[in-house]
Amino acid sequence: MTLTDPATDRAAPGSTAERDIALRCTGVRKSYGPVRAVDGLDLEVEAGAICALLGPSGCGKTTMLRLIGGFERPDAGEIEIAGIPVAGARTFVPPQRRRVGMVFQDYALFPHFDVAGNVAYALGREAAPERVAEVLRLVGLENLGNRYPNELSGGQQQRVALARALAPTPKTILLDEPFSNLDAGLRARVRQETREILLKAGVTAVFVTHDQEEALSLADVVAVMRDGRVVQAGTPEHVYGRPSDHWVARFLGDTVVLPGEAHDGSVTCELGRFAADASLAGRVDVLIRPESISLSTMPGRQDTQEAVVLHREFYGHDQLVTVRLESGTEVRSRSIAFPAWHPGDQVRLAVDGPVNVLQAALR
């Protein structure tokens, strides 16, 4: 393969010795009656990083956030913040002494204080007007100090919540589904603003989301959670391009799965031959993202396959085209909306992006 693999583009994290760990969770468990919300979770977040806890609803991600914040007490396991144990077999530091900021899903702004009052409350005794103004400037709300929470838009409320959490200059800040209460149009913008504010403040941030797009676009590290555990953690490129199993692959995005045979560091499937981990042998699954599969009418390229268009879904910014190979296998391709393909079109199909090879799933 001559194409570079974006999954390895970003530098891999350094060795443990030189890393500054802001948050470490080891074997954390929390049950509510018979329900195991968090079931042996391990997680490390480097100082200054933005980490997404990504998982479907009910996977225990919000419980984990509340455990880190000190609003719940773990049944087992340890939590360390900046090297200091805050929860464990014999330790439990209450939330007010953890110096961890929290942005709640519904923002939890104090309705009886104005914006400046909310921030000043967080500052406590150090609440000088200059300091309040400084924090409000950080989030771009310097003119709204004497508005009350019910007089603000959703995006503004979110920023007040962020300002209030950042005001006591915590080393770590937790955000619970911070964008879920915003309209789709506003979300992308607020997301980038939030990332900039967090970077400017220089805090370590852990946020919870069930939206893979949100996790991939905002985080430096994505920890994918399932059934109370982290099943894979890594850079967004890594978890998207090199998912550790079929479930993670599907959860992070649409995936084409083709059966293949692996031997000696390469894999052969219906769409061609690709490099693979040398340890893999025998029956494997080849996982390809639809955007890595391109369609054209150009004949002549060696690595192309004949196919016929079955149907097309138009999304504006792109299109999802389902084609059938000569063998009868159906494959999806995602590309920009031009040229527009139509059912019945004869096309040639090529793999233009990374593929991921996993041991064949039991069927």
Place this chain on the structure above:
Amino acid sequence: MTTAALRRPPRGLVVGAVAVAIPVALPLAYLAYVVAQDASLAWDTIWRDQTLRLLLRSSALAAAVTLGAVAVALPLSWLVTRTDLPGRRVWTVLVTLPLVIPSYIGAYLMVSALGPHGLVQDLLAEPFGVQRLPSIYGFFGAWLVLTLFTYPLVLLTVRATLARLDPQLEEAARGMGRSGWSTYRTVVLPQLMPAIGAGGLLVALYVLSDFGAVSILRFDSFTRAIYASYRASFDRIGAASLAALLVALMFVVLWLEGRTRRRFAYYRTAPGAARRPQPVRLGRWRWPALAFCATVTLLALVVPVSVLVYWSLQSVAGDPNWSEISSAAVDSVTAAGLAAVIGAVCAMPVAMLAARYPSRLAAVIERVTFTGYALPHIVVALTLVFFGTRVALPLYQTLAMLVFAFVVLLLPLAVGAMRASLLQVSPRLEEAARSVGRGPLAVLRTITAPLAAGGVAAGAALVFLTAVKELPATLVLAPIGFETLSTEIWTATSVGFYERGAIPSLVLLLISAPPLYLLTTRHQP
């Protein structure tokens, strides 16, 4: 707090709530103890023919008033929420207002107007020589007065549900070709059943525990018999057995209502209808509709108020005993004010526990605090008399005993209001305060308390409002020489000096106005 999980309630809170619950449970426990001590005698009393007749009479009155109240409230609630009735807003207020008049004042005004030597007879005596009117006393009078002053309880619950119903369901039924009446019967009415049940329950329990109105109207109900047997012979065991039987009857009513509620649990309404339904056009029917509203308002509001004003003017002309009235007003406000403050303080740990740390223990404590509220006031009062004379003699015939009775009887009003406002304060707000470095006490002081203050005030106002007009417990427990407005009215009525009760009644209604105003305007934005 540093090592305990946040879900577990702080020990001080549990201790506080238990410390409130135990004394509140005392009257019912002591009543059971008194009856159990003379069980065979109590058993004889219960199986007397006279007792069984009492049981039938009280049940019949409760059933008749409940049916009457539903029959008045159901059309009214529909007219004022769903139709183009002219002056809908004004009618909404007018038909709810009779709730403000305590039923014993209503009974007093009815007797003073329609009774022997009453207003109407006096008016008719000169020109027509009328010597007797059909008697207002007995079942009919009690039924009429209690229906007129309790139907708003049903009206309020039904109206609230009617306003929340999703109009789409009705539109769907109309779309399937149902007529307006058929839609009401098959779609609206079933959804209203839980509200009718809840309102009807309030009415039935009110009637069973009412003492003042039935006594003034000379209807021999349980409460009147209990009071009579206590007054006549200090017949403790007789009064206690009747009281226990009455409590059992009330539990039967509660149980019956619980059954209907389970049956109709399927009809859940969507929270907050998306839009207001199109009002039903009454057309020619608006004249009978207006006549109905006017008749109810006339009987339940205009007549009593006019009679009250008439007697007040008579009384002023006759130079009333102002110092007696003002000292009664002071006594009323003192007792009710103390009850409101102490009740609000006692309600705090119970409400906090129920709202923030729901658990089986919290549920038990909350239910225990409700026992006093479910008991007829006369029962709690007599039990406390027994307790005072036998066990706690220093407390007998003191203001403390009266205030304690008020707290036992009315605590749930404060707990309910407080719990509702605490539930509106999201625990996330408290957590947000914790996350910026505030300890639990600081959070309570700076976040929870200010946000729940409205609920505390509302709870205290509700206790005050109910205590200030309370009659039976005041009558039985007030120390000698401690005359409140309600006992003044009672005395005036029982001796037939109608105009003497008028100014105390008027003052009582005026004293009730400010807390009532506070309560009704609180929820408006």
